[in-house]
Amino acid sequence: MKERLQLLQEAAVISAESANRCHKISELIETRLKVDTENEQFQMLIIHLARAFDRINDGVPIDHGMDDEMFAEIMMDPIFPQVDILNREIIRVMNVVVPKAENSFFLSNILSLYYSVSEEA
Secondary structure: OHHHHHHHHHOOOOOHHHHHHHHHHHHHHHHHHOOOOOOHHHHHHHHHHHHHHHHHHOOOOOOOOOOHHHHHHHHHOOOHHHHHHHHHHHHHHHOOOOOHHHHHHHHHHHHHHHHHHHHHO
């Protein structure tokens, strides 16, 4: 994942700060969930977080989050409490204030990763 983040940084798709923080986040998730770094959902999450970090720092976060009904379903999922804890840890590493719209997609992607990892086991 580090190499992929570095390539995105070199291509000016993400900032150096985003690459560094998301590398730390990838290590956190890898350790916490025992996820294979080749997992497509894992890679998608890390890239999403990197792009979101830059959008937030540039003052241009997304305006509209996930559909309210769909997000309500995510919050009712039995593993949502675990997802929320990991999300808070990720945000601490990012060290930014994450707007609600961006956060809805963070939570959705983390939930998808949890299920992806459980399917691989």
